[in-house]
Amino acid sequence: MKIISNGVAYAVNVHGEGEPLLMLHGFTGSSSTWDFLIGETSQHFQLILVDSIGHGGTESPEDAERYQIEKSAEDLWNIIEYLGHKSVHLLGYSMGGRLGLTFACIYPEKVKTLILESTSPGLRTAEEREARKLQDSKLAERIKKDGLEAFVDYWENTPLFSSQKILPINKRKSIRSGRLENSVTGLSNSLLGMGTGSQPSWWSQLKELDKPVLLITGEADKKFSDIGYAMKEVLPYCELQIFKGAGHALHVEEPEKFGKIISEFLSKHIRRRKHGN
Numbered sequence: 592m593k594i595i596s597n598g599v600a601y602a603v604n605v606h607g608e609g610e611p612l613l614m615l616h617g618f619t620g621s622s623s624t625w626d627f628l629i630g631e632t633s634q635h636f637q638l639i640l641v642d643s644i645g646h647g648g649t650e651s652p653e654d655a656e657r658y659q660i661e662k663s664a665e666d667l668w669n670i671i672e673y674l675g676h677k678s679v680h681l682l683g684y685s686m687g688g689r690l691g692l693t694f695a696c697i698y699p700e701k702v703k704t705l706i707l708e709s710t711s712p713g714l715r716t717a718e719e720r721e722a723r724k725l726q727d728s729k730l731a732e733r734i735k736k737d738g739l740e741a742f743v744d745y746w747e748n749t750p751l752f753s754s755q756k757i758l759p760i761n762k763r764k765s766i767r768s769g770r771l772e773n774s775v776t777g778l779s780n781s782l783l784g785m786g787t788g789s790q791p792s793w794w795s796q797l798k799e800l801d802k803p804v805l806l807i808t809g810e811a812d813k814k815f816s817d818i819g820y821a822m823k824e825v826l827p828y829c830e831l832q833i834f835k836g837a838g839h840a841l842h843v844e845e846p847e848k849f850g851k852i853i854s855e856f857l858s859k860h861i862r863r864r865k866h867g868n
Contacts, residue, residue, distance in 0.1 A: 594673050596669040597666065597669070599666065601641060601644070602622070602648030602649045603640065603642075603670060604639075605639055606633040607629075607633025607635070607636055607638055609635050611636065611674070611676045611679040612638050612679065612680045612681070613667065613671065613679040613681045614638060614641070614681075615682065615684065615686075616643065616646070616647075616684060617685035617687050617688075617840070618685060618686040620647075620687075621642050621646050621769055623647070623769060625682075627842070628853075632853075636680070641667070643663065643687065643690065644663055644781070644785075645774070645777030646777055646778075647773070652776075652780070657780075658781055658783065660785045662784075663785060664693045664698070668701065671701060677701075678703050679701065679702065680702075680704045681703075682708070682853060683706070683710065684710075684840070684842060686785065688707040688711075689711060689712075689790055691705060691710075692710060693793065695800060695802065699801075703802070703864075704803045704804070704805070705803070706853055707804065707806050708808075708842060709807070709808055709841070710815070712793040712822065713790050714787060714788065714792055720789075720792070722788070723787050724788035727783065727787070727788050730782055731779035732779075733745075735779050739778070746770070747767060747770070754809065754836075754839070754844060755838065797826050798825050805830050805831075805832065807819075807834070807841055807849070807852065808832075808834070809834050809838045810833050810834060810836060816833055819833070830856070832852055834848065
């Protein structure tokens with residue numbers, strides 16, 4: 592279905608019944624990232640799969656400011672309201688995790704539990720953010736100059752995804768095909784408006800996030816595992832799961848294990864809430 596939020600038509604797919612689970616994909620992806628979870632998980636939850644602005648079937652405005660992560664969080668609020676939910680469980684991967692954490696920090700009353708895969712709360716200092724904004728700006732210009740296919744060639748060969756080289760060829764082709772379905776405008780503006788350098792730092796607010804949080808990282812992704820350890824030290828109610836031998840995209844590399852862990856986490860906290868503890 593299409594849901595309009597502040598003039599942008601979002602592609603939203605809803606599956607199943609039960610407590611709502613809002614699912615947010617990463618940069619260059621789409622909601623199809625989560626298709627492997629639909630069969631089993633939709634038997635227990637209502638899955639709300641959203642294509643982020645500039646990705647998949649959602650519109651890609653020309654104005655990069657429309658992609659600001661706070662505006663995207665407001666769009667999620669509007670989508671949840673449209674679907675009639677007071678609050679949701681939320682799962683986000685990488686860029687989607689940053690968006691999910693932003694949403695939880697701005698609208699904590701809308702979040703029941705939070706599952707963050709390979710996610711950062713942002714950069715701690717203004718200097719770090721400015722340096723990253725410059726880096727993201729150069730990458731956005733590269734997309735515009737070289738085109739989508741050349742960028743995808745570059746992106747899938749970054750160290751972040753090196754552990755995916757051992758995946759079956761058909762799976763790698765499927766991931767690449769999905770990336771190529773995006774647009775130059777959508778991806779370049781996402782970097783400018785929703786990149787790590789552009790988003791606020793949420794480090795100081797983590798201690799106030801009184802929701803059950805599950806952090807998932809891959810052992811081979813040292814940067815995000817270290818961030819996960821640091822976040823766990825601050826978050827009041829947090830579990831950290833580190834997948835041995837896996838990299839940045841755990842849901843791709845270990846889909847069965849990933850699905851089992853998130854189902855167990857959600858079921859546990861739903862039972863606790865129902866029993867008042």
